[in-house]
Amino acid sequence: MVAARITVNGKETPIAPDAPHTFVLDFLRERGLTGTKEGCAEGECGACSVLVARPGVNKPTDWVAVNACLVPAAALDGQEIITSEGLATAGEPGLPPTLHPVQEEMAVRGGSQCGYCTPGFICSMASEYYRPDRCAHTDSASDADSAENADAEHGPNGFDLHSLSGNLCRCTGYRPIRDAAFAVGAPTEDDPLAQRREQAAPEPAATAYTQDGSTFLRPRTLAEATQLLRERPEAVVVAGSTDWGVEVNIRSRRAECVIAIDRLPELRELRVESDHIEIGAAVTLTEIERRLDGSVPLLAELFPQFASRLIRNSGTLGGNLGTGSPIGDSPPVLLALEASLLLADADGEREVPLAEYFTGYRQSVRRPDELIRAVRIPLPLSPVAAFHKIAKRRFDDISSVAVAFALEIEDGIVRKARIGLGGVAATPIRALATEAALEGKPWDAETVEAAAQVLRAQGTPMSDHRASSEYRAAMLGKSLLKLHAETTEAVSS
Numbered sequence: 001m002v003a004a005r006i007t008v009n010g011k012e013t014p015i016a017p018d019a020p021h022t023f024v025l026d027f028l029r030e031r032g033l034t035g036t037k038e039g040c041a042e043g044e045c046g047a048c049s050v051l052v053a054r055p056g057v058n059k060p061t062d063w064v065a066v067n068a069c070l071v072p073a074a075a076l077d078g079q080e081i082i083t084s085e086g087l088a089t090a091g092e093p094g095l096p097p098t099l100h101p102v103q104e105e106m107a108v109r110g111g112s113q114c115g116y117c118t119p120g121f122i123c124s125m126a127s128e129y130y131r132p133d134r135c136a137h138t139d140s141a142s143d144a145d146s147a148e149n150a151d152a153e154h155g156p157n158g159f160d161l162h163s164l165s166g167n168l169c170r171c172t173g174y175r176p177i178r179d180a181a182f183a184v185g186a187p188t189e190d191d192p193l194a195q196r197r198e199q200a201a202p203e204p205a206a207t208a209y210t211q212d213g214s215t216f217l218r219p220r221t222l223a224e225a226t227q228l229l230r231e232r233p234e235a236v237v238v239a240g241s242t243d244w245g246v247e248v249n250i251r252s253r254r255a256e257c258v259i260a261i262d263r264l265p266e267l268r269e270l271r272v273e274s275d276h277i278e279i280g281a282a283v284t285l286t287e288i289e290r291r292l293d294g295s296v297p298l299l300a301e302l303f304p305q306f307a308s309r310l311i312r313n314s315g316t317l318g319g320n321l322g323t324g325s326p327i328g329d330s331p332p333v334l335l336a337l338e339a340s341l342l343l344a345d346a347d348g349e350r351e352v353p354l355a356e357y358f359t360g361y362r363q364s365v366r367r368p369d370e371l372i373r374a375v376r377i378p379l380p381l382s383p384v385a386a387f388h389k390i391a392k393r394r395f396d397d398i399s400s401v402a403v404a405f406a407l408e409i410e411d412g413i414v415r416k417a418r419i420g421l422g423g424v425a426a427t428p429i430r431a432l433a434t435e436a437a438l439e440g441k442p443w444d445a446e447t448v449e450a451a452a453q454v455l456r457a458q459g460t461p462m463s464d465h466r467a468s469s470e471y472r473a474a475m476l477g478k479s480l481l482k483l484h485a486e487t488t489e490a491v492s493s
Helices: 024-029 101-108 118-129 141-145 175-183 192-196 222-231 244-251 285-292 297-305 317-322 330-336 432-438 445-456 469-492
Strands: 005-008 011-014 049-055 061-067 080-082 207-211 214-218 236-238 257-260 270-272 276-280 340-345 348-353 358-360 371-378 384-390 401-410 413-422
Touching: 049 118, 061 118, 061 192, 101 118, 101 175, 118 175, 222 257, 222 340, 222 371, 270 285, 285 297, 297 330, 297 384, 297 401, 317 330, 317 371, 330 384, 330 401, 330 413, 384 469, 401 469, 413 432, 432 445, 445 469
Parallel strands: 005 080, 214 257, 236 257
Antiparallel strands: 005 011, 049 061, 049 080, 207 214, 270 276, 276 371, 340 348, 340 371, 384 401, 401 413
16 A cells, blocks of 8 residues: 655655654644644634645535644545645745735735734635635725625625634734735636646545554445444544544544544435435535535524534534534534434444434444444425524534524414424433424414423533533523514514
8 A cells, every 4th residue: 555645735745654643733843834833732723724625516626724733644645735835936046935815915914913823814714715606806905995895704805704713813803814804806817726626636545554553544435444343343433533633632532543434435425305315424514514505594504603614624414423422513403304314334224313313421322333324304394493502602612502493384383393402411302392382382472482481491401611500491491482583573474
């Protein structure tokens, strides 16, 4: 097997002698690319972001920003990455390099002060700069300075500030950074990174990398992966590594064997059939968001509130469900959508309703030799849907309580109610008693107030540093009242 290598800023670089648990951040810094910084080591600050060439949604390749502090270097075997140093264009001998347009705007608009977070902002901003469907209709700085025709989170050049939601800065107050983002124009025709989007992204390399007694494996097919799991059930399975990366960095976890499944073709499909939508477990959240394009409103509400763009660029539904966390954002939504999971092993696969999947704190019916292959959402969808996330920050935060609603209301009567809850029990749960209190009843203030009292008593919320049990219970009831207030006019019209 060919030695594991990564193409960094156009130059092939061997991964050895780094250990399989060495992340891209340290891999780069050990090779002198110190623009990539470590701030939090858990994917919250974005100081470490780099660009990876991934299969595109609208073009053969997308330049995707990811947290280098969470991605094992071995996971990028055969892949291409660009760091902040690689964005600038080399100048004539003896002259400094020519800044990339994103770097230029950050410099002239005062978007960098101490400079620590700047390279990460630059890479996240460059990913949005090269987004193929960004509607860049101005190259004029004077037009970009005046954002009367844009909302607070989108510039007149089509720049989506959510692309920077995973990058933190303590110096600038963010406005100069926003000004720089809203000032960039469209890539020129001779821009090499723009041209690179027209060619296919690298195929994932089958990897068997062993160093210092640990092994990183990337099988070619689902059959190979499930056979490996049968032989090595103790192996850690990673897709985006947004959870495992934190375990390694913060808790010093190590594994003798890691199996990467993020590029398995069988886990990368997204299909819309007449009676269901099937989403592969390794399709990233960003890819789901862009490919579904709002056709599942409940998911469309979830995605902007799910961590940050940097995390969504790597994270997957399979990973979020596989961890079994009671405060994951996707389980309440998928419970309300009555989703089921397709679990695969070396002998075949089985379908398990998500409502029957969780058995205890971070426990499930999935066996050690099984993988989540896909999430299946039945159609048609309930027309009244909402996702309420209660957290200390608006974005990029863990929820204290998460509530997802999917209702069918006909002639003022609740014909069907599905409610998923997170953060109020040892597992994500369905609010069955509240559903029963709503179904068959009129969608009016009296019914909703009574059902809200039932919802307040659902689960077994605990008190911790995020919220007290009393607060969590109160938020459950308020969430249903809020939904009624938001939907009454729409339902009655």
